[in-house]
Amino acid sequence: MSALKLAIVGGGSTYTPELIDGFARLRDTLPIGELVLIDPAAERLELIGGLARRIFAKQGHPAVVTTTADVAAGVDGAHAVLLQLRVGGQAARNEDETWPLECGCVGQETTGAGGLAKALRTVPVVLDIAETVRRANPDAWIVDFTNPVGIVTRALQEAGHRAVGLCNVAIGFQRKFAAHLGVAPELVRLDHVGLNHLTWERGVTLLDAPGAADGREVLPELLASHGKEIADDLHLPQAVVQRLGVVPSYYLRYYYQHDEVVEELKAQGSRAAQVAEIERQLLEMYADPALDTKPELLGERGGAFYSEAAVQLIAALLGTGTSVPSVQVVNTRNDGVLPFLPDDAVIEVPAEVDAAGVRPLPQRAVEPLYAGLVAAVTAYEHLALDAALRGGRDRVYDALLAHPLVGRFDLADRLTDRLLAHNREHLAWA
Template sequence: MKLAVVGGGSTYTPELIDGFARLRDTLPLTELVLVDPAAERLETVGGLARRILAKQGHPGRVTTTTDVDKGVEGADAVLLQLRVGGQAARAKDESWPLECGCVGQETTGAGGLAKALRTVPVVLDIAERVRRRAPDAWIIDFTNPVGIVTRALLQAGHRAVGLCNVAIHLQRKFAGLLGVAPEGVHLDHYGLNHLTWELAVRLGGPDGEDVLPSLLDAHGPRIADELRLPAPVLARLGVVPSYYLRYFYAHDEVVDEMRTKPSRASEVAAMEAELLEMYRDPALDEKPELLARRGGAFYSEAAVALAASLLGGGAGDGADAGGVQVVNTYNHGTLPFLPDDAVVEVPARVGPHGARPLPAPPLDPLYAGLVGHVSAYESLALDAALRGGRERVFRALLSHPLVGQYAQAEQLTDRLLAHNREHLAWL
């Protein structure tokens, strides 16, 4: 079994490699190809990947290449984890929206739109190469903004499923609080990528007992603290929102914080420099503890489970019985107030056929309204990413609930285009 990782020079990659090594019975890789245009960084990460597999006795072969066509040739699955423009572009995404009084964040709001505009054309080019070189391969997209990127892939006819680690992170967190094995916890996780709520926490499977009320009674303040939301707000909601909902529920407070604190981009850049220095050490043969602070917790478990199910290897560790996993895929009536071709993040039964969402419970209007609003923005954002044009960028910004005012949308459009000119071919 061959798997290619495009963006394989990422500092995330050792997390992924560690999962491949530990879960070899779930996903029996024989060849792993790391693909990245940054040759020196790629060799550094590739060397550590080989040492991790060797230490754990994994027989798979790790190769590296800067050539996408060569890397994906004959692959069974291709995992995308790339960042167009690198951390430098992210730093801009987190700064110029603040000049207009809006959240500066890499996956939502104006910064998220900038990332989508840079990313979608690159991902579609890679996917076309996969179609030519490995026509039966599944594409697993971990590249943000996952919902928009996955929608672009599906609309272009690619065999693709989007993946985010928010659900598996919460599953592991709740399992620890409940004192049960993670595979015994099923989440009623519904919404869009980075805009989801845990409507129920079930023991034993999709039809199991909902223990969310008792979980909130016993651990509400602790959960709220991790989400950086007031405990009374969590109690009033009665569900657990993704931590990205803080950008919506406490927008002005977050903007004030961002104006006074170091940006996440600067923190990550410093962390990446330190991680890469660690990776260069020929004695290092395991993922360092520092990597846990980089983000992407349990990413490897989610990726292995998804790849194994898509390739016919069963549910795997981190998936529910029967291959039910939280993924990004076409709505197809799951949330009846959204178009069928919207991409939603929901529990789905995953197999070689792809992802088929489970029936969803009714979504409270408090959440459904925001989901509908952001889904409409994602449609306009994808249109701007595919066809370009200042007016399309403006329309997408004006439609976003974190913008929504024409004066701000005009200012943000000017700044977005100025900071992304080198990445937008239509300019």
């Protein structure tokens, strides 16, 4: 295949240089000829665009980097479009992380009431962008990084777009487990199952060779030898992780230790405020014409290993690598893989990925301890998407009432009022 054209909607994000770094380093896997950064924030966009050009130049990458605020022009002819939006910016995120605390609930941008607010703001915008992509190139793949990834990906797929969701939780675990084992990441395969930001590693296989079908189960060994490090990284008690015998994603803290997390968040302030300060410093760095690498500070912004995951996924979808399907953890349509969920639910599991599309791999039965929570959150996500598509206070209330972190009439009522009060400018129907 000839050099590719990629577009990043939300290209003015301070996180974009992480992607650029990956594209530059892994150019043999993903041969990009043109990269378009799309964003309405002109000043930020030019800073990011300038740094992207310098990173590519330093590493001898021949790609042309262009910038634009025009989505239609930017995605025209693109083989793949990456979505990394934050409707309302860090200011809206800060609100998502604070007003739920007034009701004694976790304030977080991807789950609970804050996650619902982000979904309501985001889904209509993403669908408008996706329609523009479809008009420009109906064969283009849309890769969604935009949170909440499960709900946004479901919206895209239900609207008939060629879309897949991507998160860095799985690749992060793969890299950390490989480091504990002292092996290359390609030798570690995860038994990863659940929904976006609601997953468990039920097994870790140490492969005989990269891509091999066989290997040795090493999760009990990892928990025995590195249990404290793993638990500390998750901010969970080691006894809980050992009791479960699996490794939950960090986001399970919001369910397993809800009240403790609420008190922590009240005491330490919002993550959005911390990120805003990191972004301020990053933008100052990006303005330096001598900077031609991603700064170490970017690691504190979050999203570790996203670039590697994105390159692997896009290369497989566009057929630029081997003809053998690549197995990657993605967010995609269930279609009976987890039989206790509807077919149109979006699940996060390993899948075969190639130019023919995404095919989630069969999964062994999910234990009731996890399946119950997965089913409950799937029902919430169905109601959340309905509220995002059709609006209305009652639909917002129903989604909150269904969420396992809410689940009470009075609490759902108070949260609904606050959600609407803080988001009217972003909700056309409110």
